Amino acid sequence: MDAQRFLELAGDDELLQFLRRLPMVAGNDDGPVTLPDLIYEMKLWPFVVEAWKRVDGEPGFPGRILQMSKVYKRAEAELEELTxxxxxxxxVIDLTVFLDIYSNEGLP
Structure with missing residues (x-):
């Protein structure tokens, strides 16, 4: 799904959930997230949602960090293979945002 289609189809709740989680996984070592980075994350999101269903994880903070790393690695590989x-x-994982989401919302 392309980025424009994502925005057209995403409901308010889905879009807000995506945007809240974005700082957790979309940071860059070499500077701020650019518009092309945001578009990439929008295209990646459906793959991330599916990968969370298929990648097992262990309970607790370290287990979920490892799971998230595997989820994004799988999602990125699938997006690259397709497009x-x-x-x-x-x-870069923003650990502060990760802890907040993990503690208050839970992971998918």
């Missing part, structure tokens, strides 16, 4: 698109810069 040829790759993440522009390495992904």
């Amino acid at each position: 040829g698109e790759k993440r522009r810069l390495p992904r």
Whole structure:
């Protein structure tokens, strides 16, 4: 699904959930997230949702960090295989945002 289609189809709750989680996984080592980075994350999101269903994880903070890493690795590989698109810069996990989401919302 392309980024524009994602925005057209996503309901308010789905879009807000996506945007709240974005800082957790979309940071870049070399600077801020750009518009092309945001578009990539929107295209990646359906793959992430599916990967969460298929990647097992262990309970607790360390287990979920490892699970999230595997989820995004799988999702990125599947998106690349389908479209040829790759993440522009390495992904950085914002641990503060991760802890907040893990503690208050839970992971998918």
